[in-house]
Amino acid sequence: MLGAGLLREGFDVTLYSDRTPDDYLQDRGRPTACLWGDSVVRERELGLNFWDDQAPGIGRIHLDLCLPDPMVAFTICAPLRKPALAVDQRLKFSRGMQELAERGADVVIDHISAPKLEKIAQQHDLVVVTTGQRSLTELFPRDDARSVYTEPRRSLFMMNIADYDLSARTEHEDLAFSFMPGVLEMFWVPFLDKDAGVTRSLVVEAMPGGPADRFGDVKTADEALDALRGLAKDLLPWESGFLAPARPTSPVTWLAGSLVPVVRQAVGVLPSGRPVLGLGDAIVLNDPLAGQGANNATRMATFFTHKIVGRGEDFSQDWLTEQFDEFWDYGRHVNDFSNVFLEPLQPFQQELLLAASRNDTIAGAVFEGFNDPASFTPWFTDRGQARDFLATHGVHKMDVLRYKLGVAKKVLSHKVFGRQV
Ligand SMILES: Cc1cc2nc3c(=O)[nH]c(=O)nc-3n(C[C@H](O)[C@H](O)[C@H](O)COP(=O)(O)OP(=O)(O)OC[C@H]3O[C@@H](n4cnc5c(N)ncnc54)[C@H](O)[C@@H]3O)c2cc1C
Numbered sequence: 001m002l003g004a005g006l007l008r009e010g011f012d013v014t015l016y017s018d019r020t021p022d023d024y025l026q027d028r029g030r031p032t033a034c035l036w037g038d039s040v041v042r043e044r045e046l047g048l049n050f051w052d053d054q055a056p057g058i059g060r061i062h063l064d065l066c067l068p069d070p071m072v073a074f075t076i077c078a079p080l081r082k083p084a085l086a087v088d089q090r091l092k093f094s095r096g097m098q099e100l101a102e103r104g105a106d107v108v109i110d111h112i113s114a115p116k117l118e119k120i121a122q123q124h125d126l127v128v129v130t131t132g133q134r135s136l137t138e139l140f141p142r143d144d145a146r147s148v149y150t151e152p153r154r155s156l157f158m159m160n161i162a163d164y165d166l167s168a169r170t171e172h173e174d175l176a177f178s179f180m181p182g183v184l185e186m187f188w189v190p191f192l193d194k195d196a197g198v199t200r201s202l203v204v205e206a207m208p209g210g211p212a213d214r215f216g217d218v219k220t221a222d223e224a225l226d227a228l229r230g231l232a233k234d235l236l237p238w239e240s241g242f243l244a245p246a247r248p249t250s251p252v253t254w255l256a257g258s259l260v261p262v263v264r265q266a267v268g269v270l271p272s273g274r275p276v277l278g279l280g281d282a283i284v285l286n287d288p289l290a291g292q293g294a295n296n297a298t299r300m301a302t303f304f305t306h307k308i309v310g311r312g313e314d315f316s317q318d319w320l321t322e323q324f325d326e327f328w329d330y331g332r333h334v335n336d337f338s339n340v341f342l343e344p345l346q347p348f349q350q351e352l353l354l355a356a357s358r359n360d361t362i363a364g365a366v367f368e369g370f371n372d373p374a375s376f377t378p379w380f381t382d383r384g385q386a387r388d389f390l391a392t393h394g395v396h397k398m399d400v401l402r403y404k405l406g407v408a409k410k411v412l413s414h415k416v417f418g419r420q421v
Contacts (some may be wrong), residue, residue, distance in 0.1 A: 001042065002128060004047070004048055014120075015108070021098050028252035030093075037081060038371055040084060047099075051091065054198070060077065065181075073411065074410075076356045086189050087191075088192055117129070117136070117139075128304070130297070137282055139268030139278070140268045149339075150260065152287075154207065155206045155215065156259070156287075157204040159221070159254040165244060168242045172242055182210070183211060184205060185205040185289055193253065195249055215256040225247070267321050290341055295371075336373070351403075352389070355393070357403070365389075
């Protein structure tokens with residue numbers, strides 16, 4: 001997206017990639033990478049929206065707050081202010097490279113090492129490293145002041161499925177979340193899969209060592225789907241019918257692992273003293289719990305396109321560092337939004353979610369957080385602002401008490417009669 005933005009502004013762009021467009025198509029499954037509204041708009045502005053007719057637009061979110069009994073304690077369901085879209089990154093990366101070449105970029109297929117980067121830096125005014133979380137990150141030291149974690153917070157699993165039974169659970173027409181605090185968060189994302197078309201991409205975020213952490217030894221897609229069905233049977237039984245007829249979209253469209261969220265210093269200095277700018281996961285790696293990685297990469301690409309165009313040339317280390325610091329005024333909200341859900345929610349945050357289950361405007365504001373974390377974190381992370389926020393929406397202490405009693409009644413009925421009311 002940065003390349004497309006700069007080409008449009010008349011810059012010469014060279015794109016280095018360790019894979020050809022065809023390699024990407026043959027690759028194993030890549031992360032879900034659902035783009036929220038503003039990122040979808042940006043992609044469209046850049047003319048990189050090649051799948052609008054095929055991809056299932058996401059207009060609503062359905063979020064179940066679950067208890068381990070298991071049961072759904074309450075549900076938040078609301079439209080998104082702008083539609084989201086999840087398209088297989090194998091399609092995007094493959095087509096995107098070809099598109100940039102057609103628009104005039106030099107596309108070079110090469111695995112770039114640090115010494116090669118030195119040569120590249122000699123030949124260009126600015127080098128931007130967007131190699132993701134696993135490559136060339138040694139150039140960018142950890143920023144201790146901005147990094148929160150030293151260990152993974154979740155065991156991650158992702159799988160794309162087809163042939164599920166939508167009639168067994170029509171909630172899956174929307175993007176669905178299943179949150180079971182202390183156990184798992186799960187996303188069921190309407191998705192355009194390279195091989196199987198309109199499908200669902202499922203992401204499980206399991207508490208390490210807990211009852212949902214059961215994908216570590218999985219070796220094949222079929223084993224993964226069996227483990228997923230077992231998880232649904234034990235923890236989310238109302239999802240079993242949806243999964244019963246499902247099949248993996250291919251033998252390779254699944255991932256399992258973990259990551260340590262980190263923020264790195266965005267400007268690396270090569271042995272020659274030349275600076276290079278890092279963006280995307282190479283610099284800001286968040287747990288995917290809040291679906292921010294690809295969206296944040298898009299925000300960074302958009303922000304730096306404008307900055308680079310304004311500057312034109314002479315990209316010194318100090319200037320690049322200043323620009324990233326300015327980006328961080330916004331970027332810190334993205335990290336706060338990602339991290340707040342990695343920790344146990346405080347009582348006032350639970351009350352906010354409960355209020356969202358009863359109030360469409362609050363529900364809409366919660367879900368807008370995915371698109372614009374800065375609109376969300378102030379009132380969701382500060383007790384005083386949370387109270388004011390609820391009051392502004394006509395929700396007072398007595399209302400919250402009434403909501404809590406409603407949930408307590410539902411839980412009691414489930415425990416005593418084994419059914420939900
Ligand atoms: C399970 C899961 C689900 C996710 N879901 C979401 C979601 O719903 N929404 C969201 O916004 N984010 C999501 N993410 C995060 C998102 O996928 C990443 O944040 C995003 O892809 C990062 O983009 P990037 O361009 O920085 O890096 P990458 O997507 O990793 O791209 C890096 C590119 O650089 C190339 N490369 C690497 N090393 C070299 C080298 N040395 N030389 C040349 N080329 C190289 C790679 O081939 C690759 O094409 C998810 C992540 C996971 C793990």
